[in-house]
Amino acid sequence: MGSSMTRGDIESLATDFYDLLESFKHAPVYHLSFEIFLVLAVSWLVFFRKPRPIEKKLTEKEKQELIDEWQPEPLVPSVDPNHPALNVRVLDGIVGKTVEIDGRKSLNFATFNFLNFVGKQRIADKAIQAVQKYGVGSCGPRGFYGTIDIHLELEERLARFFNCEEGIIYSYGFSTIASIIPAYSKRNDILFVDEGVHYAIQKGVEASRSHVKWFRHNDIADLERLLAEQEILDKKNPKKARSIRRFLIIEGLYVNYGDICPIQRMVELKYKYKYRIFLDESVSFGTIGQTGRGVTEYYNIDRQKIDLISSTLEYAAGSIGGFAVGSSFVVDHQRLSAQGYCFSASLPPLLAAAAIEALNIMEEENTTLFETIMDKSKRLHKKILSIKGYIVNGDEISPLKHLRLTNTLNTIGRLEEIVQFAQSRDITITVARYLSDEHRLPEPSIRLILNVEMNDEELEFLCTVLQEALVKVTT
Incomplete structure (x- = not known):
């Protein structure tokens, strides 16, 4: 008799259930969302979360075996031993019109010392x-x-x-x-x-x-x-x-x-x-x-x-x-x-x-100095244009010029060969370098920079070496 439910009991449960539904309808959305989140979180903790594994203590022998088997990866990737960064040229003294590289003096057409103020x-x-x-x-x-x-x-x-x-x-x-x-x-x-x-x-x-x-x-x-x-x-x-x-x-x-x-x-x-x-x-x-x-x-x-x-x-x-x-x-x-x-x-x-x-x-020296460098830039520009096989990019009055080869051989490798040959003849020039994330990478070139104190004989020698280098790398 105690376990049987009367009609009144059923009606009371139905009323309670109806009141519960009504309370859900009027409850704030954020409140319901929070409760649902809590229910899901508890369910995940009870049914899906894996217990922590019991840590097993290793013996000294097992530790040593793991150490012997471990092969560490290199901290840095392998690098070509001929990479320019690993074969740097060592400069000694002032980097002016001339520069001493690896104990050998050469004319400097590689640094931005336009007016030769470095070391003045x-x-x-x-x-x-x-x-x-x-x-x-x-x-x-x-x-x-x-x-x-x-x-x-x-x-x-x-x-x-x-x-x-x-x-x-x-x-x-x-x-x-x-x-x-x-x-x-x-x-x-x-x-x-x-x-x-x-x-x-x-x-x-x-x-x-x-x-x-x-x-x-x-x-x-x-x-x-x-x-x-x-x-x-x-x-x-x-x-x-x-x-x-x-x-x-x-x-x-x-x-x-x-x-x-x-x-x-x-x-x-x-x-x-x-x-x-x-x-x-x-x-x-x-x-x-x-x-x-x-x-x-x-x-x-x-x-x-x-x-x-x-x-x-x-x-x-x-x-x-x-x-x-x-x-x-x-x-x-x-x-x-x-x-x-x-x-x-x-x-x-x-x-x-x-x-x-x-x-x-x-x-x-506000007239002679700058007239001189612009005039020498024009003369150098004209001299390089006379060398067959090169393209010279840059304004004629610019003391900074970019040299490229006129054919499909205009690659960094070929230009580096020209640079190395020029260095052997005591002319320091350099290939223009860029970073890989630059917006637009220009075509490979030799960057040539004029120093105002270079005389005509030295400019002529530069052009002679450039011509000899071109013949050497293209034959």
């Missing part, structure tokens, strides 16, 4: 005086007790040299443009970038996380096509367009090609399509223009039309570091936003002193 006694004396006064470094970023009066002097001198309102210096040439671009261009902005820009610019473009539109190298028509397409998109969404900033990123003289950018047309397009121009003059500073002030001087472009000019101090100036010049409004922004400026220890004072003295020499 006048500059070295200033650097020594700076070491005696300041020591070898500041051991702190510019904003944290790293600013020394000589840094401010160099910035003021650079601004005056380029006739701009203000200048800013960086401790490392690579980090200059790589820090500048992401300091201004952000996630929703647009960068129009020449495909031929060097690696530091590419890293700055990548760090900005902006929308990137690459145009064919030095192709104004392709650039204008991209600008016109963007203008159509802007008209479809004018509200969004007003919040987007646009930048054109170019080089004055392209290190990967040796040619000069058509800056005049780019300035014209700037005012038509409303973008800002960032011009990197790493190679053209100190080499192009009547007084070495780069492509803006060469083409007589008002520098106020260029929003920012950047360059390195590691090429023509023969020092270390980089700089940017422009309006005070533009330059000051970098002091709080450019990572290479904010977080790097400041430029060692001795290098700032060397750069200042390099500027002094540029200003003192």
Whole structure:
């Protein structure tokens, strides 16, 4: 009798079940979701989770057997013993017009010492005086007790040299443009970038996380096509367009090609399509223009039309570091936003002193020095063109040129053979090297760099060796 259920009991259970359903209907979704999750978690722990295996203690004999059987994999993959990185050339002494490699002296056409300032006694004396006064470094970023009066002097001198309102210096040439671009261009902005820009610019473009539109190298028509397409998109969404900033990123003289950018047309397009121009003059500073002030001087472009000019101090100036010049409004922004400026220890004072003295020499010899290097660049260009079998890429006034073979033999292997032959004849040249993650890898080439103090006899000897090397590797 105690186990039987009356009609009232059944009705009571039905009522309770109905109330339970109603409570589920009115319960918050997040509450039900949490309860379902708990039920599933408990079910997994009870039915599916495997118990931990009981650890078995190994005997000493078993341990030794495991150790004897273990074959460790190499920490690094095997490398060809003939890889260039394992067979480096050892330099001794100053890397100037001539260089001593493995105890043998040769003419140097491989380093960016355009004006032969590296090792110049006048500059070295200033650097020594700076070491005696300041020591070898500041051991702190510019904003944290790293600013020394000589840094401010160099910035003021650079601004005056380029006739701009203000200048800013960086401790490392690579980090200059790589820090500048992401300091201004952000996630929703647009960068129009020449495909031929060097690696530091590419890293700055990548760090900005902006929308990137690459145009064919030095192709104004392709650039204008991209600008016109963007203008159509802007008209479809004018509200969004007003919040987007646009930048054109170019080089004055392209290190990967040796040619000069058509800056005049780019300035014209700037005012038509409303973008800002960032011009990197790493190679053209100190080499192009009547007084070495780069492509803006060469083409007589008002520098106020260029929003920012950047360059390195590691090429023509023969020092270390980089700089940017422009309006005070533009330059000051970098002091709080450019990572290479904010977080790097400041430029060692001795290098700032060397750069200042390099500027002094540029200003003192502001016509003869730069006319000489451009004139010698033209003569070298003409001499190389007369050698059958080579293609010379680069502007005739550029002290940086790229040599390629005219046939299918233009491979890195063949070019390396030419380099090695030239070294045996006491001419130091090098194959242009690139990293595998670069946006666009140029064709293999020999990068040839002119030093202003090379005379005609030495240039003629270079061409003779290049001709002999070509005959040797192609027969």
